[in-house]
Amino acid sequence: MPRRIHRHVLAVALLAASCAAPSPTGRLQGVVVEDPTPKPSFVLTDTSGERYDFAAETEGKLALLFFGYTNCPDICPVQLSQIAEVLRQMPDVAAHTEVVFVGVDWRRDTPEVIRAYLDRFDSRFVGLTGTAEELERAQVAAGVPPAVVDADTGVAHAGWVIAYAPDGMNHVIYPFGTRQSTLMNDLPVLVTMTGEDRR
Template structure:
């Protein structure tokens, strides 16, 4: 939950800074900015059946990417349900979007575990895992912060949890970042966002 709050503050701060920059200058003049968001990038991970999956496998379709872990008690399943519902609202256009879940817990989330987990949200979902190094690299590319901790009274060290950024990333058919969708966004609003870019 802490990561969700921190992500909200970060997004707000970036938006405020952008607004400040755009509001300065000559009154009555329109300011145009250009640039590329440094979010997303190449990844090489492991999918169902142990096959290697790269970001390039999804070229030509939009990617809807969420990072989490299968032992997550609330945020992850709730967000994946919203993703599934938003795709359901798109009708035929949903075929142009591939929903991708990338685990932040490769220690417990094997390819089989992740594949079985994402099937709960729909057959179109792709679940990915990999080595800790590959997961860390993908998370860094998407600016996802995460940390492992053991709750008080959890007992065994295998009962750990993971704090993580809870954003959904919409990537274009070329693999480039389009926008992010904050945690807590309703399915109808997420579907509206997707329609805008499809």
């Protein structure tokens, strides 16, 4: 009899466990956004001088968006090189991922300067620039505080990476200091978040 009870308990436990299987979001180790926001709509200029519509160009892909500047020796190179290193180790994920760097220092971040800067990390990274007004609009659309570019105090900018899954939603962000192990865990999860599971 006790053995039979144990079997019933085990069956119920297994059923409960299967029902409570973590959602894709539950498997993420980055900073999960409680109320995911949709991908912003903005158009800037890429490093070949063409207009780049962020929402359209990244549709159906995992998009990692970062607002930085090329003369930044501390935060920006670490964030970009962390992503580059992880994508090098995960070519299948990289094939479905677009990394988009927006150079917020409109004084210095020309398309040529941004291209040379990004090529140090990964030549596939997309670099964008624009006028001060265009850049501010893009940052506001993405929900980050617009960068402050000052001749005396330098550049103050949002230091986190925003991840938009293929479903077009921002489920998670990666603040500065995020480890490669976190990205290694999360990016394969994010590329599968196509929105099909909600339909």
